[in-house]
Structures are given as structure tokens and as C-alpha cells.
Amino acid sequence: MASTKMKNKSHFALVANAQSTFGVADRRPQDDDTNLLKAARRTNYGLTPDTPANYSQKALEWANDLPSIREVTNDLVFSMQNVILQNEYNSGYDMMELLLSENHSFDVLAVDFEFHNTYSYDGFICVASISNQVKSCVVDVLNNNRNHGRKWVGQVLESKSILKVFCGCDNDLIRLKKDWGCFPIGVVDIQDLFYIWKERCFDDCFSRCKVIIHKELQRKLRKNDERACRKYLLDLQKPGLSFLMEVFAPHSASLGVKSPEATFADWRKRPIHPDLIKYAALDSFACMQIFHKLMTLVSAADLKEAVRMCVPKLSNYGNVPRYVPKHVSESWIDEQLLKWREYLAKNLDMKPPQVISDHAIKSISKSLRCDTRLASDVEFVSSLLDKHKICDKKEHAAKLLCAYLENDGIRLERMRNIVCHNCNRVGHTAKFCFFEKSQEAVREFLRRPENVSMAAAQKLRRRLNWCKNRGLNPETTLCPWETGFP
Numbered sequence: 001m002a003s004t005k006m007k008n009k010s011h012f013a014l015v016a017n018a019q020s021t022f023g024v025a026d027r028r029p030q031d032d033d034t035n036l037l038k039a040a041r042r043t044n045y046g047l048t049p050d051t052p053a054n055y056s057q058k059a060l061e062w063a064n065d066l067p068s069i070r071e072v073t074n075d076l077v078f079s080m081q082n083v084i085l086q087n088e089y090n091s092g093y094d095m096m097e098l099l100l101s102e103n104h105s106f107d108v109l110a111v112d113f114e115f116h117n118t119y120s121y122d123g124f125i126c127v128a129s130i131s132n133q134v135k136s137c138v139v140d141v142l143n144n145n146r147n148h149g150r151k152w153v154g155q156v157l158e159s160k161s162i163l164k165v166f167c168g169c170d171n172d173l174i175r176l177k178k179d180w181g182c183f184p185i186g187v188v189d190i191q192d193l194f195y196i197w198k199e200r201c202f203d204d205c206f207s208r209c210k211v212i213i214h215k216e217l218q219r220k221l222r223k224n225d226e227r228a229c230r231k232y233l234l235d236l237q238k239p240g241l242s243f244l245m246e247v248f249a250p251h252s253a254s255l256g257v258k259s260p261e262a263t264f265a266d267w268r269k270r271p272i273h274p275d276l277i278k279y280a281a282l283d284s285f286a287c288m289q290i291f292h293k294l295m296t297l298v299s300a301a302d303l304k305e306a307v308r309m310c311v312p313k314l315s316n317y318g319n320v321p322r323y324v325p326k327h328v329s330e331s332w333i334d335e336q337l338l339k340w341r342e343y344l345a346k347n348l349d350m351k352p353p354q355v356i357s358d359h360a361i362k363s364i365s366k367s368l369r370c371d372t373r374l375a376s377d378v379e380f381v382s383s384l385l386d387k388h389k390i391c392d393k394k395e396h397a398a399k400l401l402c403a404y405l406e407n408d409g410i411r412l413e414r415m416r417n418i419v420c421h422n423c424n425r426v427g428h429t430a431k432f433c434f435f436e437k438s439q440e441a442v443r444e445f446l447r448r449p450e451n452v453s454m455a456a457a458q459k460l461r462r463r464l465n466w467c468k469n470r471g472l473n474p475e476t477t478l479c480p481w482e483t484g485f486p
Contacts, residue, residue: 011264015118018264022276025268028119029126029142030349036124036179037349052183056315062160062186063307069108069163069295076289078252082135083281085272086152108132109156110165110287113172114280116267121349124179126267127276128153129284133292136281143270150180157184163307165291167191167241167283170313187314190287191238192306193294198233200302206233212246245286248293252286325358333365333405340404344397360388368405378402442474 030036052058110131117123128139130153141150157164157176164187166172176182198205206229213232217224245253262279295303325338338352338361345352356364364384381398390397444451445460467474 014260014264018261019266021261022265022273023269024266025270028349029124029268030120033142055183056311059185059187059311059314060308063304063311066163066186066300066304066307067107068300069303071292071295076133076285076292078136078255078282078285078289080278080281083277084135084137085277086137086139107161108163108165108288108291110284110291111153111157111172112167112280112284112287113175114267114276114283115171115175118264118266119268119350119354121345121351122178123175125175127272127280129280130156131281131284131288133288136285138272138277138280140270140272142268154180154182157182160185162186163188165190165287167244167287167290168238169310173313184314186307187310188291188303188307189310189313190244190290190294192309193291193298193303194239194244195237196302196306197294197298198236200298202233204297206230209233209247212243216243241283241286244290249286249289252282252289255282258282325352325361333368334361336404337361337365337401340397340401343400356385356388356390360390363388 112129113125114127114129115123116126126140126142128141130137130139139153141153156162164184166187167190169187169189173184173187176184210226210229213229214224217228217232222228242253242258245258258279262276265273265276267276298306341352341355341361344350345355348355367384378398381401385398385401442460442463445457449457464474
């Protein structure tokens, strides 16, 4: 428990340091770009009408017919003089021509994306970086006029004549398909290429990585003898870009660009900070360096296998990582409160705790349990939300919360005030004037279940399960299908 708290504290400290170093965006891009908001509200992550026909099959065919990659003999060296920024001020300048011109005709490009997900439900792409063996192009995809940047990056990713190099492409590909409707073809992940090389030549791989692994284990205060280093390498499935840079591009790693502050920076902030431009450019250029170093260690067949390993990732339409609430009880009121918060967060494109905290959820739940007859009173719920400093549009949020609570049975508490004109008793309507009989049936079923017919037992079990899940007494509680309450 202590380690988790320390981890969370360090994460928040890193975010705070990054915001103090690079600043925070003045405006939310979602408020200006409706496409970002639509992407956040989209709940269907499966195949869409825009999905190309036989997409997975075409990706596999491309992998099988992969053309030969030209070998690069010279060492690739990163320089800021070869970094180009494409933003709203120079969006007419065609970067694709520059990177893919006749003088610099390369069939491999490295691609990397920088996301923002601190103040967004799912997060969105803010910056794209594309590199060849000489130049890097950093594209501001938030502020480009007429989506020029997104269109250009999409052309590169969907081109069948270019091999796209990624590092850890799983989430990148999901976000590209969800946010942009972009379906890349011809993708290789250097993590997969490293894994294949490690499996083929473990001893050679260990000799190259031993010093880096030793430092890593020493930093984590773990055993760092040779046996421990070998086990660490054996268990290493997806090495990070920093690790691969240390092994294959030590010059780029020594530049000190990949700082924690840059990793947790607010990438919505415009204009983009020069250090962040360098950070984004180095990410994609380092992918290119690592790829060409690995190509000297693996065969063409290994490269084809690595490209084929990416085909399932291209076909994956899963969800990006989401916020999971902690320390919230699983009562039926809390369940509805969390659904309501999730709905608001998705529609406003905010993180659920930014709408209302887990602690406030517990407090509101407690207040509703104390006075459930007022649970449908919008003014009462609005005062609760105001007390806990919920986001804007409190009245709308309160109405929505009341609707969520009403639909799941909290309204049954108001049945205490309903009088049946058939028997003049409180708690049910004339349409369901068998309240006492139903209570007797429950008691009889609990005492002698064998005496009850199968159909009646099925109904009673449904009632018992419904009450049990909500912590209610089945002998004194009406279920929604028994009330007749409008």
C-alpha cells in the first residue's frame, strides 16, 4: 500500500514539475475542434463504415510481399538543424515532398506521436513526428489550418510504398483509428524486431545489453549479478525507447532530451516549447537509428516476421487505458453514481475524477442513503453537487443524476407515501394490491422452498437476488416490476 501511494505521489509530482517548466494550455482544443469531442464520445471501438474492406488481409499480404530495405552504412546523427516544424504558420509548405523527394528517396520512415490525456477522457494526439535518415518533421496536428497536418500524416501512414517504423505502436494505432479514421498499412515495431533478435541470438544480445541492464537493476536496488541480468533480459518482452536508445543510439541518449518533465508535459500548450520540439523529433529519429542498427543484426526473413507480428495490432480495435475508481463501495447507489459520472466525463471529455472525485462520490452516496425520499428532488441534488464543487451545468447534471437513480429503484422509497385505494394501505397501488400475499410468499419460500411451484420459485429467487445485490430486506421491499409506480 505504501509503495502505491509513493508511486502516485511521484507521478503527480512529475506532472506538477512538467507544468511549471512548460506551462499549461489556456484553452481546451476539444472546445474548438468538434471532431475531438466526437471521438471522445464515441463508444463503439469495433469496425466502422470507414474501415477498408479486408483491411487485415491486405496488411498481411503487404507483409508477405515486403520489398527489400536498403542498408544504411553511415551512422545516423541527430541534429536540430535538420528538424522542421510544420504548424499553422507554415501549413502550406509541403513536408511530404521534402522527405520523399528524388534527392532523399527513402522507403522507410519512423513515426511517433505525442498524446495528451491528463485533462481528457480518452486523450488525443497533439503532435506527430516523422523522420527519415536525414531530417525530422514535427507536425502540429492540433492547430493546422484545414487539418492539413492530419491529412499529410495520414497519407504517409496509409502509403503502401513506405515501411513505417514505430516503438510500442499498440495504443498509437488504436488512437489513430478512433480519432482520425486512419488505417495504416506496412507497420513494424522495433520492440518486436528486438524480441526476434533476442530469441535468435541471446548471447550476442546479452553482451550488448549487459551494462545497461546492470545500471537499471542497480537503480532499482535489485540484485545485479550476471544471473539476475540474464533473467531480466529473458523476461523483457517490450523494452522502452529509452532502453533501446541506450543500447543502439548512445549518442542520442546522451543528449539528455528525454527528461521526465518532457514526458509529462501538457502537449496542448501553444506555441510548442523548443525543448518539446526537440523531444518529439528525437523520438522518431531514434526509432530510425535503432531500426537500421537492428537491420544489421537480423535477416530479411526476421523483418518480415516482425511486420507480420504487427498485423494483429492493426486489427485491434480495443480500448485505450481508462481511469478505474478506487476505494468506492459496490452498492447499487454507488454503481449509479459512477455511471452518471462516466457519462458526464465522456460527454465533456474530462477525466472522471475531474468531474467529481471518488471521495465526493462516497459523500453524495451517504447523503442519499440518509434522505432517499429527496433523491428525485433536483434542488436537493444540485445543492449536493454544489457542495462538492462539481463541474459546470450543475442543474443539468443534477437532473441526469436523478434520472439515473430513479431508473434503478431509489424511487421505491417514495412508495411509502403512496396509498392504495383498494385496501387503504400505504406502499403499493391498486394495480399491485397483492403486497401482503407477496410478503407471505417470500416468508414461505424461505421456510419451505420445496412447497413452492417452479414458476413462483423463479420469481421469488429473482426478487431475493435483486434485494441481496442492493442490501435490502426482501420481506419489506417492493421490486420495480411489483410496484406499478409510474
